[in-house]
Amino acid sequence: MNPLYKAFSHNVLFNSSRIIAFILLLTLQLQIKAGNDNRNLGAQSAAMGSTGVSSSSVFSSFSNAGALGGLETMAFSVYAENRFLQSSLSLYSLAGALPTKSGNFGLGVYYFGDANFNEKSVSLAYGRKLFTGLYMGASFDMISYSFKDYGSSFSPTFSIGILSSPTDKLNIGVNVHNPIRLNVGDDEFDRIPTIINLGLSYMPTEKIHLAFEVEKNINFKPQFKMGLEYHIVEMLYLRGGVSTNPTLSSFGLGFKFSMVEIDLANSFHPQLGYSPHITLSFSK
């Protein structure tokens, strides 16, 4: 039985097969990772095999609060994803980052799902440079799950992230989301998943960015991801990537004008098909 369902069991009437079918569908979704346990948001990340813990971007409020400390300018992004072309699996997100003298602040929200089931989250992140080569940060996340007609849960949790640069061409990033296994609802067995992302970014030249990452969600087998970005001409980035468990391949483009950036990505699942992603960013 879907663990999320048990959280609301005290509110639930059992006797509808439609509910059971829906719940089973949710379970199925979780197994094929269509639920949103993904901490690496943004079309840039999606194009690169869903890596993202070892780079700094506006979405670092979700993926690595430490990496947020590496941003140098104020920025604001809007992101939309239509997973497997299903409107009930779409995700929308807004994120902003503000660098200040005493560290960088980030605020991000996302909404995943539709009226029947949705997951909403707000993250407030703070990251700063501790010294040359090390950034550290934390984010305070509020996550809410809602089932239509049955109620919603509202849980606060936090994440800790580190971004370090052992050499000037190499970054290593780590992010732990929900380390203390906070509960959703009353039942001890329903917990927000604890997720650790460990990744590496290697830039052999200024134009090439290689990313490798492993993501371990407490409930699932690890995901190994790889992404490549090539800054081919002044305003154009080419991206591609692949990830395992499930096997997804992805590719994408980025157009960078002076203050605006548009990123497009598309990922492909052998049975479930395409998922388009788009990000629009403004930075000073």
Added chain:
Amino acid sequence: MMKLKKNIKLGKLNYYSLIILGLLFISPFVANAQKNKDKIDRTKKINDYSFDEKLENIANDTESEDVTYDTFLENIYDYFNNPININKADQIEFQNLGLLSLQQINSLLSYRRLVGGFSSLYELQAVPGISQSKAIELAPFFRIYAPEGGKLPPIGRLLFKGKHQLLLRYQQVLEEADGYKKDSLGNSTYLGNSSKLYLRYRYTKGTQISYGLTAEKDQGEEFFTGSQKQGFDFYSGHFYARNIGPFKHIAIGDFEIHFGQGLVAWNGLGSRKGSYVLDVVKQGYKVKQYTSVNESNFFRGAAVTLGQDQIQVTAFGSYKAVDANAIFNTPADSLEADIEEDGNVGSADIETISSLQATGFHRTDSEIADKHSIQQFHGGGNINYRNRFLSIGLNGIYTRLSESLLSTTNQVYSKFVFQGDRLWNASLDYKVLANKFTFFGELAYSSNGGYAFLNGMLADLDKRLQMVILHRDYSKDYQSLNANAFAESSNLARNEKGLYWGFVLSPLPKLSVNAYVDVYKFSWLSYLVDAPSSGTDYLAEINFEPKRRFNIYLRLKHEKKLRNATDNVTVSDYVLPILRSSARLNFSYSFNNGVRLQSRVEASRFDNSTSPVEIGYLVFQDISYTFPVFPLTLKSRFALFDTPSYNSRIFAYESDVLYAFSIPAYFDQGIRTYLFAKYEVNRRLSLWFRFAQTFKSDQQFQGSNNDQIEGRKKSEIKAMMRFKF
């Protein structure tokens, strides 16, 4: 005129004398200044040198929760606090340090002879075979200048004016295991409480004198009550001295013996297959103090070594009570038997023993009944001849048990295992140094007619390539109670033939590859293997150090062994291959200001030819910080692991309080974290604290039998104090 001349002469003499006298006066200050500079360099090195990192390197490929490295750690601490005089030490002293291979020692001694002596520790890197990073690692253990006064201080100073140390450690699992639960009558299976206590006092004077007392109570054992009226369950005391009077070594109380390559007698850490692939040759002093808490792996009595530089003779005798599973004259006798106050059985009623127990646990009624039920006598010795190129020794040991060991299970696989009440072993061991090659080995014989041969060669083929080949041939009926030899299966050097080949290749300055291949076979049956069998082990570790204090390594291992098929229904078991592999990628990097990070991803694979293949994973991040001024070090880890079962378990070394070790197996699905702190209150007092917790998301219980804990969490705290005076 002449007077003037004389005067002038005197004047000149005076002038020169003044200069000479002046130099003589100044030189101690110069030497002192140099010594102070050395001290300053050493203090810097104390901050730079991380014992924990060194220990982690040595231990990070251990695949067992029971191995402890406390004697290794204590040994290098002793030398850190009393550095070796690099210009005066002999071969054996360098060997005893444990950080140099035989080839490197040989190279260092040749270099020393060539240049007439080291004038600075920076010269270590000029020695062929010692790289710059190795030289930096070794420097804190050596000194150039001898301590003041060459003569031996009076005996009073030696025995009382050295350094005293008191250690106290407390350990506790927070959740209650089944063995501690009280039944309706108020009794529990484990008679004592679940805390583990360790107390130790030790005195050292340089590396010359050591004496001390150790006491330990394991979790579940009683304390000053019931079966433990004397307080702790295990007591150990030792007195050890080196180069005192006519004695090269003298040990009274508890001591360790290290003969040859461990085929007849070797207490303590054996040589294992690991990423330090060349570390398979045993070396060091033949007699050493015993300070560990393993309750069986030592001798109790006295040992001496006499002789001069080239010929030395060692003799030892030991008589101690050991735990054994006793079989009584008739079943009824065990009820009428003389149960003494502490729960032990009077030895007059024991007829034979079925097995010797080595765990040291005395928590339950049956474990207490086995405690010290028989006596074990050992006597032995060694005659050793040594010169610059050659070391040859003859070793012998005689063992006598107060009751006969007789197996009650009558399994075919234990047909050749030692039974009876007496046994002797003899061997010849050798080390031959020939330029770039070192040959080593031991040929041993046991009184029942079994043999064990070990022969090997270390070679420095090139600046960038070192190699070792080790061949062992242990007959199926070689018997020994104190051997600790290089082997795949039991360390008792029996029933194994194999060829081990290891090499270290450094093709580029920042890149090195350590690898070994071991091919072996067992000519007789073993536990869970109902046929003669064979196996292969491979390991390759690629180390890349792009810059100092930043290390990346990839370690790949593969093992193939044969074992009985599980759940088979045929009349006799048949054997099937079991394959175990693992791949580990590890990054570790330290910043100049005390922050150190380590990240690891590891996958394991287990295939026993019948059940589905299991693949397990481990991902963790460590972060540690040493405060620059305030004397506090903090370390922590956050790990997520996911393995289908215990079969695909993954081991990882964890930082722990001083002399305690934690190399747990990560298995099932869950999270493990720990937090560790070391606080040096002042020069005399240091405190350690550690909290560790495992949470398993897919289990309702942890552990098994009496140690089973209900629930998904298991937490443990450790606290330790060290007082130096």
